[in-house]
Amino acid sequence: MTEARQERAPGDRPSREMHASAPSEFLVYTIGLVVAVLLTATSFWTANTTLLWPGGVFLGLAVLAIAQMGIHLVFFLHISSGPESTNNVLALAFGALIVFVVIAGTMWIVADMNINMMMPSGAPMSMQMQQ
Amino acid sequence: MNIAVAIDQIPQDALPNASEAGPAPKRIVVAYGFWIFLLSDIIMFAALFASYAVLVRSTAGGPTGAQLFNQTTVAIETVCLLVSSYTCGLMSLATNSRRYLRTYLGALITFALGVTFLSLEIREFSSMISIGAAPQRSAFLSAFFTLVGCHGLHVALGLIWLIVMMVQVAVFGFAARVEHRLLCFSLFWHALDIVWVGVFTVVYLMGVSS
Numbered sequence: 001m002t003e004a005r006q007e008r009a010p011g012d013r014p015s016r017e018m019h020a021s022a023p024s025e026f027l028v029y030t031i032g033l034v035v036a037v038l039l040t041a042t043s044f045w046t047a048n049t050t051l052l053w054p055g056g057v058f059l060g061l062a063v064l065a066i067a068q069m070g071i072h073l074v075f076f077l078h079i080s081s082g083p084e085s086t087n088n089v090l091a092l093a094f095g096a097l098i099v100f101v102v103i104a105g106t107m108w109i110v111a112d113m114n115i116n117m118m119m120p121s122g123a124p125m126s127m128q129m130q131q
Numbered sequence: 132m133n134i135a136v137a138i139d140q141i142p143q144d145a146l147p148n149a150s151e152a153g154p155a156p157k158r159i160v161v162a163y164g165f166w167i168f169l170l171s172d173i174i175m176f177a178a179l180f181a182s183y184a185v186l187v188r189s190t191a192g193g194p195t196g197a198q199l200f201n202q203t204t205v206a207i208e209t210v211c212l213l214v215s216s217y218t219c220g221l222m223s224l225a226t227n228s229r230r231y232l233r234t235y236l237g238a239l240i241t242f243a244l245g246v247t248f249l250s251l252e253i254r255e256f257s258s259m260i261s262i263g264a265a266p267q268r269s270a271f272l273s274a275f276f277t278l279v280g281c282h283g284l285h286v287a288l289g290l291i292w293l294i295v296m297m298v299q300v301a302v303f304g305f306a307a308r309v310e311h312r313l314l315c316f317s318l319f320w321h322a323l324d325i326v327w328v329g330v331f332t333v334v335y336l337m338g339v340s341s
Contacts, residue, residue, distance in 0.1 A: 009162030011223070011318045029220040036213055040331075044206060047336035057340050065332035069325050076220055076321040088166055095170035099177040106181035 008084040011077050032075025039068040158311055165315040169322045172285075176326050179281060180333060183274040187338070191269035196338030199264055201255070205335045208251050209327065212286075215244035216324040223317045229305050238297050241320070245290045252283045275334065282330055285323050292316055 046052070046060045073079045079088055154160070187196070222237025256276070259265070266276040296316055299309050 009159045009314065010166045011314060011321065012158070012162055025224050026221070029217055029224070032220075033213065033217040037210075040209055040213065043332060043336055044202065047340040048202075054340075058337060061332050061336050061340075065328055068328045072216070072321060072325045072328065076216055076324070077318065087163060091163075091167055091170055095173060098174050102174065102177045103181045103184065106178075107184055110185045 008078075008080075008082075008088070010079060010085070010088045028075055028078075032071055035071050035075070036068055039064055039071065043068075157307070158314065161311045162314050162318065165318055169318060173322065173326065176278075176281070176329070179274075179278040180329060183278045183334065186270040186274040189270040191271075193269040193272065194262075194264050196271070196275070196334070199259055200335050200339050202335070202339060204251055204255055205331055208248050209331050211244045211248040211251070212324050212327050215241045215248070216321055218244065219317050219320045223313065226305065226310060226313050231300070234300060235297065238293055242290060242293050245286055245293070249283060249286055249290070252279070252286075256280070279330060279334060282323065282326055285326075289316070289320055289323060292319070 043061055043064045046057055046064065049057070052060060073092070079085060079092060081089070155163075218237050218240040222234055222241060225233030225237055259272075264272055266273045293316065296309070296313055299312065303309050
Protein backbone atom coordinates (compact mmCIF):
# COMPACT_ATOMS: atom_id res chain seq x y z
CA MET A 1 0.00 0.00 0.00
CA THR A 2 1.22 3.48 -0.78
CA GLU A 3 0.32 6.65 1.01
CA ALA A 4 -0.68 8.34 -2.23
CA ARG A 5 -3.52 5.92 -2.84
CA GLN A 6 -6.90 7.55 -2.49
CA GLU A 7 -9.98 5.47 -2.97
CA ARG A 8 -13.24 5.73 -1.28
CA ALA A 9 -16.25 3.52 -0.80
CA PRO A 10 -19.70 4.99 -1.38
CA GLY A 11 -21.11 6.26 1.91
CA ASP A 12 -17.74 5.96 3.56
CA ARG A 13 -15.94 8.47 5.75
CA PRO A 14 -13.46 10.78 3.99
CA SER A 15 -9.83 9.70 3.98
CA ARG A 16 -7.49 11.29 6.50
CA GLU A 17 -5.74 13.62 4.11
CA MET A 18 -9.09 15.06 3.03
CA HIS A 19 -10.33 15.30 6.56
CA ALA A 20 -8.55 18.54 7.52
CA SER A 21 -10.24 20.71 4.92
CA ALA A 22 -13.60 18.92 4.77
CA PRO A 23 -16.54 20.26 6.80
CA SER A 24 -17.61 18.08 9.72
CA GLU A 25 -19.62 15.06 8.64
CA PHE A 26 -22.40 15.90 11.05
CA LEU A 27 -22.76 19.23 9.25
CA VAL A 28 -22.83 17.47 5.86
CA TYR A 29 -25.72 15.20 6.92
CA THR A 30 -27.59 18.14 8.48
CA ILE A 31 -27.24 20.30 5.36
CA GLY A 32 -28.46 17.32 3.30
CA LEU A 33 -31.50 16.89 5.54
CA VAL A 34 -32.42 20.59 5.41
CA VAL A 35 -32.09 20.80 1.61
CA ALA A 36 -34.00 17.53 1.13
CA VAL A 37 -36.84 18.75 3.38
CA LEU A 38 -37.01 22.02 1.43
CA LEU A 39 -37.14 20.16 -1.90
CA THR A 40 -39.81 17.76 -0.59
CA ALA A 41 -41.93 20.65 0.67
CA THR A 42 -41.57 22.38 -2.71
CA SER A 43 -42.65 19.15 -4.45
CA PHE A 44 -45.83 18.93 -2.37
CA TRP A 45 -46.51 22.63 -2.98
CA THR A 46 -45.99 22.17 -6.73
CA ALA A 47 -48.43 19.26 -6.86
CA ASN A 48 -51.18 21.35 -5.25
CA THR A 49 -50.60 24.76 -6.75
CA THR A 50 -52.86 26.29 -9.36
CA LEU A 51 -50.21 28.79 -10.44
CA LEU A 52 -48.64 26.45 -13.00
CA TRP A 53 -50.09 24.99 -16.19
CA PRO A 54 -50.55 21.17 -16.01
CA GLY A 55 -47.40 20.42 -18.01
CA GLY A 56 -45.46 22.74 -15.73
CA VAL A 57 -46.54 20.77 -12.66
CA PHE A 58 -45.27 17.55 -14.25
CA LEU A 59 -42.00 19.15 -15.31
CA GLY A 60 -41.48 20.84 -11.94
CA LEU A 61 -42.07 17.60 -10.03
CA ALA A 62 -39.62 15.73 -12.26
CA VAL A 63 -36.92 18.39 -11.82
CA LEU A 64 -37.43 18.53 -8.04
CA ALA A 65 -37.26 14.72 -7.75
CA ILE A 66 -34.02 14.51 -9.74
CA ALA A 67 -32.55 17.36 -7.69
CA GLN A 68 -33.48 15.60 -4.46
CA MET A 69 -31.96 12.31 -5.64
CA GLY A 70 -28.77 14.26 -6.37
CA ILE A 71 -28.82 15.81 -2.90
CA HIS A 72 -29.22 12.34 -1.36
CA LEU A 73 -26.33 10.99 -3.41
CA VAL A 74 -23.97 13.82 -2.50
CA PHE A 75 -24.83 14.47 1.14
CA PHE A 76 -25.95 11.01 2.37
CA LEU A 77 -24.08 8.60 0.10
CA HIS A 78 -21.04 10.92 -0.24
CA ILE A 79 -20.68 10.41 -3.98
CA SER A 80 -18.24 13.11 -5.00
CA SER A 81 -16.60 14.17 -8.24
CA GLY A 82 -13.12 13.69 -6.77
CA PRO A 83 -10.59 11.18 -8.12
CA GLU A 84 -11.08 8.91 -5.09
CA SER A 85 -14.62 7.93 -6.09
CA THR A 86 -14.23 7.56 -9.86
CA ASN A 87 -15.26 3.90 -9.70
CA ASN A 88 -18.44 4.71 -7.78
CA VAL A 89 -19.39 7.51 -10.17
CA LEU A 90 -18.76 5.31 -13.22
CA ALA A 91 -20.95 2.54 -11.79
CA LEU A 92 -23.62 5.10 -10.95
CA ALA A 93 -23.47 6.58 -14.46
CA PHE A 94 -23.92 3.13 -16.00
CA GLY A 95 -26.83 2.41 -13.65
CA ALA A 96 -28.44 5.74 -14.56
CA LEU A 97 -28.05 4.95 -18.26
CA ILE A 98 -29.79 1.56 -17.86
CA VAL A 99 -32.55 3.14 -15.77
CA PHE A 100 -33.10 5.76 -18.46
CA VAL A 101 -33.14 3.14 -21.25
CA VAL A 102 -35.58 0.89 -19.37
CA ILE A 103 -38.05 3.64 -18.45
CA ALA A 104 -37.91 5.78 -21.59
CA GLY A 105 -37.72 2.75 -23.89
CA THR A 106 -40.69 1.02 -22.28
CA MET A 107 -42.86 4.12 -22.40
CA TRP A 108 -41.89 4.84 -26.01
CA ILE A 109 -42.51 1.29 -27.25
CA VAL A 110 -45.81 0.84 -25.44
CA ALA A 111 -47.09 4.26 -26.53
CA ASP A 112 -46.21 3.31 -30.11
CA MET A 113 -48.04 -0.03 -29.78
CA ASN A 114 -51.05 1.74 -28.33
CA ILE A 115 -51.27 3.93 -31.43
CA ASN A 116 -51.00 0.85 -33.66
CA MET A 117 -53.80 -0.89 -31.76
CA MET A 118 -56.41 1.53 -33.12
CA MET A 119 -59.90 0.10 -32.83
CA PRO A 120 -62.41 0.47 -35.69
CA SER A 121 -64.00 3.33 -33.77
CA GLY A 122 -60.73 5.24 -34.01
CA ALA A 123 -59.99 5.29 -30.30
CA PRO A 124 -56.79 3.62 -29.05
CA MET A 125 -57.06 0.29 -27.24
CA SER A 126 -56.39 1.86 -23.87
CA MET A 127 -59.40 4.13 -24.27
CA GLN A 128 -61.60 1.11 -25.00
CA MET A 129 -60.31 -0.69 -21.93
CA GLN A 130 -61.23 2.21 -19.69
CA GLN A 131 -64.88 2.13 -20.71
CA MET B 132 16.00 6.91 -27.52
CA ASN B 133 15.23 3.35 -26.52
CA ILE B 134 12.36 2.14 -24.42
CA ALA B 135 14.31 1.87 -21.16
CA VAL B 136 15.24 5.55 -21.32
CA ALA B 137 11.67 6.50 -22.04
CA ILE B 138 10.47 4.64 -18.96
CA ASP B 139 13.08 6.39 -16.86
CA GLN B 140 11.73 9.74 -17.95
CA ILE B 141 8.27 9.13 -16.45
CA PRO B 142 7.99 11.47 -13.45
CA GLN B 143 8.38 9.42 -10.29
CA ASP B 144 6.10 11.54 -8.14
CA ALA B 145 3.01 10.65 -10.18
CA LEU B 146 0.31 8.90 -8.15
CA PRO B 147 0.32 5.14 -8.59
CA ASN B 148 -2.67 3.99 -10.58
CA ALA B 149 -5.00 1.25 -9.45
CA SER B 150 -3.02 -1.58 -11.04
CA GLU B 151 0.24 -0.53 -9.36
CA ALA B 152 -1.10 0.19 -5.89
CA GLY B 153 -2.22 -3.36 -5.13
CA PRO B 154 -5.65 -4.47 -3.98
CA ALA B 155 -7.91 -1.93 -2.31
CA PRO B 156 -8.71 -2.37 1.39
CA LYS B 157 -11.50 -4.84 2.10
CA ARG B 158 -13.79 -2.09 3.40
CA ILE B 159 -13.70 -0.39 -0.01
CA VAL B 160 -14.13 -3.64 -1.95
CA VAL B 161 -17.13 -4.68 0.18
CA ALA B 162 -18.84 -1.31 -0.12
CA TYR B 163 -18.17 -1.14 -3.86
CA GLY B 164 -19.67 -4.59 -4.39
CA PHE B 165 -22.71 -3.60 -2.40
CA TRP B 166 -22.94 -0.38 -4.41
CA ILE B 167 -23.13 -2.49 -7.60
CA PHE B 168 -25.91 -4.59 -6.01
CA LEU B 169 -27.82 -1.44 -5.05
CA LEU B 170 -27.59 -0.13 -8.61
CA SER B 171 -28.99 -3.44 -9.91
CA ASP B 172 -31.78 -3.16 -7.34
CA ILE B 173 -32.52 0.36 -8.58
CA ILE B 174 -32.66 -0.98 -12.15
CA MET B 175 -35.28 -3.50 -10.98
CA PHE B 176 -37.26 -0.60 -9.52
CA ALA B 177 -36.86 1.20 -12.86
CA ALA B 178 -38.66 -1.70 -14.55
CA LEU B 179 -41.47 -1.45 -11.99
CA PHE B 180 -41.64 2.33 -12.49
CA ALA B 181 -41.82 1.80 -16.26
CA SER B 182 -44.69 -0.70 -15.95
CA TYR B 183 -46.51 1.67 -13.59
CA ALA B 184 -46.09 4.59 -16.00
CA VAL B 185 -47.46 2.44 -18.83
CA LEU B 186 -50.45 1.13 -16.85
CA VAL B 187 -51.36 4.22 -14.82
CA ARG B 188 -54.33 5.12 -17.06
CA SER B 189 -55.64 1.53 -17.41
CA THR B 190 -58.06 1.79 -14.51
CA ALA B 191 -60.70 -0.46 -16.14
CA GLY B 192 -63.46 1.75 -14.73
CA GLY B 193 -62.09 1.36 -11.22
CA PRO B 194 -60.85 4.07 -8.87
CA THR B 195 -58.04 6.36 -10.06
CA GLY B 196 -55.02 7.55 -8.11
CA ALA B 197 -56.55 10.96 -7.49
CA GLN B 198 -59.53 9.28 -5.74
CA LEU B 199 -57.41 6.91 -3.64
CA PHE B 200 -54.30 8.74 -2.51
CA ASN B 201 -54.15 10.74 0.70
CA GLN B 202 -51.45 13.38 0.54
CA THR B 203 -51.22 13.83 4.32
CA THR B 204 -50.29 10.17 4.81
CA VAL B 205 -47.73 10.38 2.03
CA ALA B 206 -46.20 13.54 3.54
CA ILE B 207 -45.85 11.85 6.96
CA GLU B 208 -44.35 8.74 5.34
CA THR B 209 -41.88 10.90 3.40
CA VAL B 210 -40.78 12.78 6.51
CA CYS B 211 -40.38 9.49 8.43
CA LEU B 212 -38.14 7.97 5.78
CA LEU B 213 -36.13 11.16 5.25
CA VAL B 214 -35.42 11.67 8.96
CA SER B 215 -34.63 7.96 9.36
CA SER B 216 -32.07 8.31 6.56
CA TYR B 217 -30.54 11.21 8.52
CA THR B 218 -30.43 9.29 11.80
CA CYS B 219 -28.95 6.33 9.90
CA GLY B 220 -26.17 8.68 8.75
CA LEU B 221 -25.61 9.83 12.34
CA MET B 222 -25.50 6.17 13.40
CA SER B 223 -22.71 5.48 10.91
CA LEU B 224 -20.80 8.52 12.26
CA ALA B 225 -21.15 7.06 15.76
CA THR B 226 -19.94 3.69 14.44
CA ASN B 227 -16.87 5.33 12.90
CA SER B 228 -15.98 6.97 16.20
CA ARG B 229 -16.85 3.71 18.03
CA ARG B 230 -19.46 5.06 20.39
CA TYR B 231 -21.87 2.33 21.48
CA LEU B 232 -24.56 4.48 23.05
CA ARG B 233 -24.91 6.79 20.04
CA THR B 234 -24.92 3.83 17.65
CA TYR B 235 -27.76 2.16 19.57
CA LEU B 236 -29.64 5.44 19.83
CA GLY B 237 -29.29 6.14 16.09
CA ALA B 238 -30.39 2.59 15.29
CA LEU B 239 -33.37 2.86 17.65
CA ILE B 240 -34.63 6.12 16.10
CA THR B 241 -34.04 4.77 12.58
CA PHE B 242 -35.95 1.60 13.47
CA ALA B 243 -38.84 3.50 15.07
CA LEU B 244 -39.22 5.79 12.04
CA GLY B 245 -39.02 2.81 9.69
CA VAL B 246 -41.75 0.99 11.62
CA THR B 247 -43.91 4.14 11.54
CA PHE B 248 -43.44 4.35 7.77
CA LEU B 249 -44.29 0.70 7.30
CA SER B 250 -47.37 0.75 9.52
CA LEU B 251 -48.71 3.84 7.70
CA GLU B 252 -48.18 2.06 4.39
CA ILE B 253 -49.88 -1.14 5.58
CA ARG B 254 -52.80 0.90 6.90
CA GLU B 255 -53.07 2.66 3.53
CA PHE B 256 -52.99 -0.66 1.66
CA SER B 257 -55.60 -2.31 3.88
CA SER B 258 -57.96 0.68 3.63
CA MET B 259 -57.61 0.60 -0.15
CA ILE B 260 -58.32 -3.13 -0.27
CA SER B 261 -61.31 -2.73 2.05
CA ILE B 262 -63.00 -0.30 -0.38
CA GLY B 263 -62.49 -2.68 -3.29
CA ALA B 264 -59.28 -1.17 -4.69
CA ALA B 265 -57.35 -4.44 -4.44
CA PRO B 266 -54.51 -5.39 -6.82
CA GLN B 267 -56.85 -7.54 -8.94
CA ARG B 268 -59.24 -4.63 -9.59
CA SER B 269 -57.31 -3.05 -12.47
CA ALA B 270 -53.94 -3.00 -14.20
CA PHE B 271 -53.25 0.38 -12.59
CA LEU B 272 -53.77 -1.06 -9.10
CA SER B 273 -51.68 -4.15 -9.89
CA ALA B 274 -48.80 -1.92 -10.93
CA PHE B 275 -49.30 0.35 -7.92
CA PHE B 276 -49.25 -2.48 -5.38
CA THR B 277 -46.25 -4.10 -7.07
CA LEU B 278 -44.17 -0.91 -7.12
CA VAL B 279 -45.06 0.52 -3.70
CA GLY B 280 -45.29 -2.94 -2.11
CA CYS B 281 -41.83 -3.86 -3.39
CA HIS B 282 -40.42 -0.72 -1.79
CA GLY B 283 -42.27 -1.52 1.43
CA LEU B 284 -40.85 -5.06 1.35
CA HIS B 285 -37.35 -3.60 1.05
CA VAL B 286 -38.02 -1.37 4.07
CA ALA B 287 -39.27 -4.40 6.05
CA LEU B 288 -36.13 -6.38 5.15
CA GLY B 289 -34.00 -3.36 6.09
CA LEU B 290 -35.63 -3.25 9.51
CA ILE B 291 -34.90 -6.94 10.10
CA TRP B 292 -31.32 -6.35 8.94
CA LEU B 293 -31.02 -3.43 11.39
CA ILE B 294 -32.08 -5.66 14.30
CA VAL B 295 -29.55 -8.31 13.25
CA MET B 296 -26.82 -5.66 13.01
CA MET B 297 -27.54 -4.34 16.50
CA VAL B 298 -27.34 -7.89 17.88
CA GLN B 299 -23.99 -8.28 16.10
CA VAL B 300 -22.72 -4.99 17.55
CA ALA B 301 -23.79 -6.17 21.01
CA VAL B 302 -22.12 -9.58 20.61
CA PHE B 303 -19.00 -8.85 18.53
CA GLY B 304 -18.48 -5.14 19.22
CA PHE B 305 -17.11 -2.99 16.42
CA ALA B 306 -15.20 -5.78 14.70
CA ALA B 307 -14.07 -5.04 11.13
CA ARG B 308 -16.66 -7.37 9.60
CA VAL B 309 -19.46 -5.82 11.65
CA GLU B 310 -18.33 -2.36 10.52
CA HIS B 311 -18.40 -3.49 6.88
CA ARG B 312 -21.95 -4.78 7.30
CA LEU B 313 -23.06 -1.57 9.01
CA LEU B 314 -21.61 0.41 6.10
CA CYS B 315 -23.60 -1.76 3.67
CA PHE B 316 -26.74 -1.30 5.77
CA SER B 317 -26.47 2.48 5.69
CA LEU B 318 -25.94 2.38 1.91
CA PHE B 319 -29.06 0.19 1.59
CA TRP B 320 -31.14 2.52 3.75
CA HIS B 321 -30.07 5.68 1.89
CA ALA B 322 -30.78 3.96 -1.45
CA LEU B 323 -34.31 3.08 -0.26
CA ASP B 324 -34.87 6.75 0.48
CA ILE B 325 -33.76 7.64 -3.06
CA VAL B 326 -36.26 5.12 -4.46
CA TRP B 327 -38.97 6.61 -2.23
CA VAL B 328 -38.29 10.07 -3.74
CA GLY B 329 -39.21 8.53 -7.09
CA VAL B 330 -42.26 6.78 -5.63
CA PHE B 331 -43.80 9.79 -3.92
CA THR B 332 -43.16 12.00 -6.95
CA VAL B 333 -44.25 9.65 -9.75
CA VAL B 334 -47.01 7.72 -7.98
CA TYR B 335 -48.52 10.05 -5.44
CA LEU B 336 -47.85 13.67 -6.44
CA MET B 337 -48.22 13.14 -10.21
CA GLY B 338 -51.22 10.90 -9.41
CA VAL B 339 -53.14 13.54 -7.48
CA SER B 340 -52.21 16.48 -9.70
CA SER B 341 -53.18 14.93 -13.04
